[in-house]
Amino acid sequence: MTTYRNNLPQFDNSLMLTDSGLETTLIFHDGLDLPAFAAYPLMETPEGRETLTRYYRRHISIAADHGTGFVLEAPTWRASRDWGAQLGHSPEDLARINRAAIGFLSDLRGAAGSVRPMVISGNIGPRGDGYRPDSAMTAAEAERYHAEQIGWFAQTDVDMVTAVTLSTVAEGVGVIRAAKKVGLPVVVAYTVETDGHLPDGTPLGRAFEETDARTDCAAAYFMVNCAHPDHFRDALEAGSGWLKRIGGVRANASRLSHAELDEAEELDAGNPAELGRDYARLRRLLPNLKVLGGCCGTDHRHVEAIADCCAASHAE
Template identity: 75%
Template sequence: MTKTRNDLPQTRGETLLTDSGLETTLIFNDGFDLPQFAAYTLLETTEGRRALKSYFRRHLAIAADHGVGFLLEAPTWRASRDWGERLGHDPDRMARFNRDAIALLADLRAETPAVRPVVISGNIGPRGDGYVPDTAMTEDEAQAYHAEQIGWLAATDADMVTAVTLGTVAEGVGVIRAARAANIPVVVSYTTETDGRLPDGTPLGQALEETDARTDGAAAYFMVNCAHPDHFRPALEAGHGWLARIGGVRANASRMSHAELDEAEALDDGNPAELGRDYARLRRLLTNLTVLGGCCGTDHRHVEAMADCCLHGTSA
């Protein structure tokens, strides 16, 4: 059965929490080695699967405590063909990783009846380095590349797909066209530098408007991720109609630039309470902001602070 954006509760105004910095938590807090930042490799072992479930359960518990739903994002950010090849995994094995990731989330949804609704998203990452637009694909090339992973995910229990940390409009357009062809709702999340522009220099608002124009507005909504609110808030404050298309934010805890984060040897987890207050400010700017979660350096503490500030108006 074809799934549509209208099947997603967050597009109908229902607030959903989501998780935080999966890879940074697993590496810096849990001590896992994740070559190429590929969390999907943990699906191969009992220990790895246990760690993934523990991570998501911590976040689901926050949703249960606050009486809201949850968006489960699969650990498949690196589970596409090019990244798999770097780790010695052929396409058949990558297809299995994607299926196994969604199955793990489906199990978590079934075992957590106290949280409803729970939406399952197949997570997609950039073909290259999201911080550096080093893989300059055309829209057609991006569609052809991402269609493979989207096809794997569309054949599972995933309710939607979300492409995060994208740095070019062409890649966002390609993802959306591939998802539309696969009949699965899609969200595109762009990352910004400290100046509020995409890594390729496109202003955030222009990127959203161009993406919509080239895809007939087919994305369920847009998100911003992997940047601190201070980096993109000025762009939002100067924005207009495109602000209504932003339905989610997964910000970094750190104010460091992408280049600084790449070189950092220690995790900068910022200040959870401060980040929670930042999200409350963002919600006043973004009237359709319904998906709240974190990115690099954040963990369950940051998500709890977001929930406290945005859902209950506390000062965290």
């Protein structure tokens, strides 16, 4: 049974942590091979589910220690039709895995003890490479594509859906329209290059404004992910009313560009303490920033540093 679908706690005064760079943690720290950068196949084996359980519990314990809520993001970023086909999974396979992933998170929530509120989110990734908008869809094409995975989520106990690492407004608009049709709260996270623009050149603020204009402000809120705070801080400092629409950040630990990260053979984990201080500065710029987590190169150490810098000040 869904718990928060009609009343997301992100809209009250709850500070919510979320997890970090799932795929980079699994590859570089746990030594796993993730073809197509996909974590969802781990749902298919007991060993894989145990690996995911350890990962999520490390992060949930940080929320417990700091008295925050938590957003449980499903390991389904690549679990859509085109990516699944690359890994030999049929739509029927993907439907089963997406639903199982939400059930898996529901069990984790039930065993999480004192951590409340805890929101379950169906995680959606871009249809193509999030760093390259050269295969960009129209909004209608994006809606048709993402409606399939969103529809699978709608049949579960999921509270919301979150689409991350999107690089075009059209794809964000399509995701929002698909989620709205099945009554799911939806969040869209855009990624930016080192200049604070989306990979297709759209300034960050304009991306949020255009998305809202084309969807009647239907997104619950927006996020920024898969970029270091240095890459988008200037855009925030120059921003205006759209800053109020940013409810979450999942930043990279590294200051490298997307192209440089793609070519890197070693993980750039940055400095967790420094990243925590960066988030504290972001919270002073963003009045509605409530969901804090990490992206590429981050792990539980970064989330703990973020919580150290932000949870106490939020409670004051």
